[in-house]
Amino acid sequence: MRTLIYLFIGILFGITMFKSEAASWFRIYEMFKFDSFHMYGIIGSALVIGIIMVQLIKRFGIKSFYGKHIHFVPKEKSFSRYMFGGIIFGLGWALVGACPGPMFTLAGAGYVPILIVIAASILGTFFYGLVKDRLPH
Amino acid sequence: MNWIYEPWPWYISGPMIALVMFLLLMVEKSFGMSSNLRTMCTICGAGNKSAFFKFDWKSQKWNLVVVLGAIIGGFIGSHLLSTDPTVAINPETIADLESLGFKSAGAAYLPTELFDTAALFSFNSVLMLTIGGLLVGFGSRYAGGCTSGHAISGLSNLQLPSLIAVIGFFIGGLAMIHLIFPLLF
Numbered sequence: 001m002r003t004l005i006y007l008f009i010g011i012l013f014g015i016t017m018f019k020s021e022a023a024s025w026f027r028i029y030e031m032f033k034f035d036s037f038h039m040y041g042i043i044g045s046a047l048v049i050g051i052i053m054v055q056l057i058k059r060f061g062i063k064s065f066y067g068k069h070i071h072f073v074p075k076e077k078s079f080s081r082y083m084f085g086g087i088i089f090g091l092g093w094a095l096v097g098a099c100p101g102p103m104f105t106l107a108g109a110g111y112v113p114i115l116i117v118i119a120a121s122i123l124g125t126f127f128y129g130l131v132k133d134r135l136p137h
Numbered sequence: 138m139n140w141i142y143e144p145w146p147w148y149i150s151g152p153m154i155a156l157v158m159f160l161l162l163m164v165e166k167s168f169g170m171s172s173n174l175r176t177m178c179t180i181c182g183a184g185n186k187s188a189f190f191k192f193d194w195k196s197q198k199w200n201l202v203v204v205l206g207a208i209i210g211g212f213i214g215s216h217l218l219s220t221d222p223t224v225a226i227n228p229e230t231i232a233d234l235e236s237l238g239f240k241s242a243g244a245a246y247l248p249t250e251l252f253d254t255a256a257l258f259s260f261n262s263v264l265m266l267t268i269g270g271l272l273v274g275f276g277s278r279y280a281g282g283c284t285s286g287h288a289i290s291g292l293s294n295l296q297l298p299s300l301i302a303v304i305g306f307f308i309g310g311l312a313m314i315h316l317i318f319p320l321l322f
Contacts (some may be wrong), residue, residue: 001291002164002199003202005160005201006164006166006199006200006202006206007202007203007205007206007209007280008206008306009157009160009164009206009210010202010203010205010206010207010208010210011206011207011209011210011213012153012156012157012160012170012206012210012223013154013157013203013206013207013210014206014207014208014212014213014214015209015210015211015213015214015218015234016150016153016157016210017143017155017207017210017211017212017214018210018211018214018215018218018219019144019145019161019174019214019218020144020145020147020149020150020153020154021140021145021152021224021246022142022150022220023220023246024224024245024246024247025248026224026226026230026242026243026245026246026247026248026251027181027224027226028310029152029226029234029314030226030227030230031150031310032231032307032314032315033227033309033314034311035139035227035229035230035233035273036224036226036227036230037147038147039147039306040147041146041148041151041260042147042150042151042154043151043284043288044147044151044194044287045147045148045150045151045152045155046150046151046152046154046155046158047151047288047289047292047293048153048287048290048295049152049155050149050155050158050165050290051293051295052160053162053293054269054293054294054295055163055251056285057162057225058282061195063234063238064162064163064164064165065163065164065229066164066165066197068164068165070163070165071165072167072294073167074248074294074296075281075282075291075296075298075299076281077297077298078296078298078303080277080299081280082225082271082298082299082302082305083278083301083302083304083305084280084286084305085252085276085277085278085279085281085302085305086276086280086281086287086301086303086305086306086308087276087305087306087309088272088275088276088279088280088311088313089272089275089276089277089279089280089283089302089305089306089309089310090305090306090307090308090309090310090311090313091272091276091310091312091313091317092163092268092270092271092273092275092276092309093273093276093284093306093309093310093316094309094310094311094313095268095269095313095317096251096265096269096270096273097247098273099170099171099273099277099283099284099285100170100171100173100174100273100277100283100284100285101199101207101284101285101318103273103282104170104204104207104208104211105167105207105210105211105214106247106252107211108207108208108209108210108211108212108213108214108215109212109214109215109216109246110212110215110216110313111198111247111252112254112257113251113253113254113256113257113262113263113266114251114252114258114261116263116264116266116267116270117267117269117270117273118265119269119270120268120269120270120271120273120274121268121270121271121274121277122174122177122178122181122234122274123271123274124174124176124240124270124271124272124273124274124275124276125171125174125175125177125274125277125278126178126183126186126187126190126273126274127271127275127277128189128229128274128275128278129175129178129183129186129187129190129243129278130186130187130301132187132189135279
């Protein structure tokens, strides 16, 4: 049952990524060119609603569907890993026009070359695991 | 019902993403796609090479199911819910891309130069997709999250680390488009 819920949420996410055009390389390029409000509108409106949602959950102690307390895991404090990691991610995001959610959506949509991006991103994560201890965090 | 076949405007798409995050929170999970890349490394046996990949991947099975859903959603979105996937980007962007050699700008969902099956036989295209993928995988794990984990989940929870990461995403993205693209294309 729970597996079906995760599958449903994923399908909803995939459809949204494709139909919103957030999975389009062109929209990402346009965003970094500041030529359109589209992507900023998507991220911005998701964020405004997200902030209100999280605040309401915290303020009113809203329980999960299974009746438990909803837990938010705070990210570790650091600067360098977020800044350097973020820049490296951003370089790749702009080049392939896809981040880790949309790249799977594009695979489902039938764009075969995206499989190269997916394989390379798994490999990139593997390289990070190998050199992790030698990087500033 | 015709609207569903049209590209969704931002004010539908943004709230839908928030809904996805809300549903995940309500089933006691969090929204973040790049952690799946680490899980996939572990499944492939990366735990033998680095302790970073030594964890019980079955605890992350739920997120792999979300990925499977995202793949199915991509199929449904493109094959069943779209009549014309052309992305109507700004005419200035189209002119700009055409000058860089992207002839499919304004006439496709993805640039054919990189994502058409024929691109698989172009050394340059494969090289660019590979380098981009490596950067995305390496960077998202180094930064501890990607667009969903930081720009949506983390910022929704008003986390400073996520703000730093998102600023990093933009520095990297702007550098790629404005400084590196003119050298590549």
